[in-house]
Amino acid sequence: MSHVYHRLMELPVVRELTGGVYxxxxxxxxxxxxxxxxxxxCIVEAGSSVGATLLLYSAPVFSDRGGAVEMVPDFKRLExxxxxxxxxxxEVFMGGCVTWVEHxxxxxxxxxxxxxxxxxxxxxxx
Numbered sequence: 001m002s003h004v005y006h007r008l009m010e011l012p013v014v015r016e017l018t019g020g021v022y023x024x025x026x027x028x029x030x031x032x033x034x035x036x037x038x039x040x041x042c043i044v045e046a047g048s049s050v051g052a053t054l055l056l057y058s059a060p061v062f063s064d065r066g067g068a069v070e071m072v073p074d075f076k077r078l079e080x081x082x083x084x085x086x087x088x089x090x091e092v093f094m095g096g097c098v099t100w101v102e103h104x105x106x107x108x109x110x111x112x113x114x115x116x117x118x119x120x121x122x123x124x125x126x
Contacts, residue, residue, distance in 0.1 A: 001039035013084035049122035056115040073113030082115040098122050
């Protein structure tokens with residue numbers, strides 16, 4: 001989890017977020033752009049890999065449709081954030097580890113929209 005956190009913190013897109021990067025959970029009632037990292041386990045030896053999940057949240061935006069104002073997910077912003085994160089961690093070697101994205105999916109989360117990225121981190125052998 002720490003390896004992924006440090007990798008994300010080096011990406012320019014993270015400085016653009018209205019929220020932050022968190023391990024395990026995001027702040028209660030957050031309506032900001034947040035990234036949450038959840039790791040399946042720890043890497044214990046060279047050549048082993050572990051899975052992690054990145055949850056990327058976009059903040060809702062106001063939409064004026066037919067005179068009614070409502071909050072809707074900001075799909076375009078989430079696509080931008082997720083593509084920058086994808087490019088920054090997929091098949092990247094850093095700190096003795098290689099990371100890659102196994103798959104990603106987008107889903108509704110109340111007023112928010114979320115991109116879930118399942119990634120793998122592998123400790124390279126000497």
